[in-house]
Amino acid sequence: MKIRNSQRWISIALGLVVVGILVLALGGYLSAVGDFVLGSVLQAQEWLTVRFQTFQDFYNAPTDLVRLRQENAELQAEVAKLQTEVIDLQQQVSEVELLTALLEFARGQRENEYMAASVVFRDPRPFLKYVVIDVGSDDGILAGMPVVGPEGLVGRVDAVTANAARVQLVTDPDSSVNVRIQPSDTTAVLLGSITSDLSLDLIPIDATINAGDLVLTSGLGGNFPANILVGQVASVRSSATSLFQQAAIQPAVDLNRLDIVLVVVNFQPIDTEPLIPEITEGQ
Numbered sequence: 001m002k003i004r005n006s007q008r009w010i011s012i013a014l015g016l017v018v019v020g021i022l023v024l025a026l027g028g029y030l031s032a033v034g035d036f037v038l039g040s041v042l043q044a045q046e047w048l049t050v051r052f053q054t055f056q057d058f059y060n061a062p063t064d065l066v067r068l069r070q071e072n073a074e075l076q077a078e079v080a081k082l083q084t085e086v087i088d089l090q091q092q093v094s095e096v097e098l099l100t101a102l103l104e105f106a107r108g109q110r111e112n113e114y115m116a117a118s119v120v121f122r123d124p125r126p127f128l129k130y131v132v133i134d135v136g137s138d139d140g141i142l143a144g145m146p147v148v149g150p151e152g153l154v155g156r157v158d159a160v161t162a163n164a165a166r167v168q169l170v171t172d173p174d175s176s177v178n179v180r181i182q183p184s185d186t187t188a189v190l191l192g193s194i195t196s197d198l199s200l201d202l203i204p205i206d207a208t209i210n211a212g213d214l215v216l217t218s219g220l221g222g223n224f225p226a227n228i229l230v231g232q233v234a235s236v237r238s239s240a241t242s243l244f245q246q247a248a249i250q251p252a253v254d255l256n257r258l259d260i261v262l263v264v265v266n267f268q269p270i271d272t273e274p275l276i277p278e279i280t281e282g283q
Helices: 002-026 031-108
Strands: 114-122 130-133 146-148 153-160 165-169 176-182 186-191 198-204 214-217 229-237 244-251 260-264
Touching (some): 176 198, 176 229, 198 229
Antiparallel strands (some): 114 260, 130 165, 146 153, 146 260, 153 165, 176 186, 176 214, 186 198, 229 244
16 A cells, blocks of 8 residues: 555656656756757767777778778879880880981982981990991992981991991091081081091181081092081181191081981992092102
8 A cells, every 4th residue: 555655656756847847848947958968968979979980990090001002002003104105105206206307308308319227236435436227238238328317417338237237427537528618618528536526627728617617518539429417617726837727516416316317328439549649758
């Protein structure tokens, strides 16, 4: 009996509490308490979220590191591939530009016939004296044929095998080319040297030669066709006691960067030495 009475009073008390809370809530007296409770709940949720995210990042870090390393390796491989493609394209562009320049040179010298050749070997000595090209006697190449680049004279073939030829450059100390200086139309001899410098000798003492004058092959001597550009006068040297002037020459062709050249295949050198009398002292 007592237990039933206690349960009844507890139920009544709880009912009164619920009714009181409803009355207070409807009257707006519990808004501050609700805001406090809600704020506390939100702060607790934020704290738990941050801690969970930190734990999740720590747990996933090894996997992410491996994935990032793999992606980095893939990106590096892609960059290397693109760089290789860029280099290939640059080389193709350079080759096209060179071939275009050679074609323009050939069009300007219509009286000559040309065969293109690639440089496959360079003189390993400090000063460049010769190069080897990839055409030879099987292609109709003969010793003595002139060799030119897109800017002008390179040298001439001095040795031939079946599928290759050696080109003596104009800078070789054994090389000499009869030339003409413009605009004075003065003849001279172009000489190589052991240091690969080019110079002019046998310039008449009374000729007016200036820096910047053009030097072209003259055709005299029978070793080269006429009117192939050789270079420009860099400086002139003379003295009151000299019979001739001398000049330093800046070559038109950069012989250190030869890749493709043209061989003048329809030019036949003329050997004039047996026809020139020897000059002895006293004559």
